[in-house]
Amino acid sequence: MKPIAGEPGSFSDIDRTAFIALVKAGGEVSDVVLARNVKNAKALVLLRGKEGIKGVAALKKPLASYRRRISGKSEFHVDASSFPYELGYIYIVPEARGQHLSGPLVNAAIDAAAGAGIFATARVDNARMHASLVKAGFEAQGKPYGGRGGKRQIQIFIRPG
Numbered sequence: 001m002k003p004i005a006g007e008p009g010s011f012s013d014i015d016r017t018a019f020i021a022l023v024k025a026g027g028e029v030s031d032v033v034l035a036r037n038v039k040n041a042k043a044l045v046l047l048r049g050k051e052g053i054k055g056v057a058a059l060k061k062p063l064a065s066y067r068r069r070i071s072g073k074s075e076f077h078v079d080a081s082s083f084p085y086e087l088g089y090i091y092i093v094p095e096a097r098g099q100h101l102s103g104p105l106v107n108a109a110i111d112a113a114a115g116a117g118i119f120a121t122a123r124v125d126n127a128r129m130h131a132s133l134v135k136a137g138f139e140a141q142g143k144p145y146g147g148r149g150g151k152r153q154i155q156i157f158i159r160p161g
Contacts, residue, residue, distance in 0.1 A: 001047050001048060001049055001054060001101070001104070002047075002104070003045050003046065003047045003055075003057075003104050003105055003107075003108035004045070004046050004047075004048070004108075005043045005044070005045045005059075005108040005109065005111065005112045006043060006044065006112075007041075007042070007043060007044075008038060008039055008040075008041050008043075008044055011044060011046070015044075015046060015053075016038060016044070018046075018052070018053050019038060019044055019046065019053070019056050019058075019089075020034060020035065020038055022053065022055075022056050022091045022093065023038075023056060023058075023089045023091055025091065025093075026089075026091040028148075029089070030148075034089075037058070037060050037088075037089075038058065038089075040060075040061055041058045041059060041060050041061065042059040042060070042061055042085055042112060042113070043058065043059040043109060043112035043113075044056070044057075044058050044059075045057040045058065045059070045105050045108045045109050045112070047092075047101060047104065047105055049096065053093075054092065054093055054096040054101060055090070055091060055092040055093065055096060055101045055102070055105050056089060056090070056091050056105070057087065057088070057089060057090045057091075057105040057106065057108070057109045058087075058088055058089040058109070059085045059086075059087060059109045059112050059113055059118070060085065060086045060087075060088050060089070061084070061085065061086075062078075062085075062086045064080070067080060070121065070145070070154075070156065073145035073146070074141070074142030074143055074144070074145045074154075074155075074156045075142050075143050076141040076142025076143075076156055078119050078156065078158075082117045082160065082161070083116075083117040083118060083119040083158060083160075083161075084116050084117065085113050085116055085117075085118045085119075086118065086119055086120060086121070087106065087109050087110075087118050087119070087120040087133075087159075088120060088121065090102055090105055090106065090129065090132075092105075102128065102129065102132040103132055103135060103136070106132050106133065106136045107136060110136060110137075110159070113161070115161050116161045117158065117159065117160045117161035118138075118158070118159045118161075119156060119157065119158045119159070120133055120138060120156075120157045120158075120159075121147075121154050121155065121156055121157070122154070122155055122157065123147070123152050123153065123154060123155075124144050124152075124153040124154065124155050125152075125153070130155070130157075133157045133159075134157075136159065137159050138157035138158060138159045139157060139158060139159075140155050140156070140157055141156050141157065141158050142155075142156050
């Protein structure tokens with residue numbers, strides 16, 4: 001399986017709908033934010049298997065208000081000129097987990113950034129995602145902070161351009 005990356009408009013409505021459904025299945029983001037971010041993403045990444053999409057990721061263009069909020073909480077400034085994109089919405093369907101698929105998704109998103117700096121956020125308790133990010137050249141920065149509803153601790157990772 002090789003991931004396919006492209007601008008949101010290069011994918012069919014069916015693919016974009018499936019992308020959104022998979023991200024929702026991860027339970028990490030609200031519907032309103034998700035729809036807007038998918039539409040405005042630099043790139044979507046889909047990993048297809050024989051029975052459909054097995055994993056997704058996105059290279060997002062984060063809003064200035066979001067950058068300010070996470071910069072303040074983490075005490076690490078996520079500068080738009082240094083890190084114009086955010087890697088996120090990485091999700092692998094349960095039956096495909098443990099097959100080392102996050103690496104190809106992450107690398108396809110990095111390629112879509114064309115050498116620009118990228119940041120990512122991951123739950124502190126998500127050791128597998130931390131490992132995938134570190135393997136792809138990301139480094140943890142700042143301090144962990146409370147995510148949505150303050151229930152989960154989040155860590156910022158950066159990959160300079």
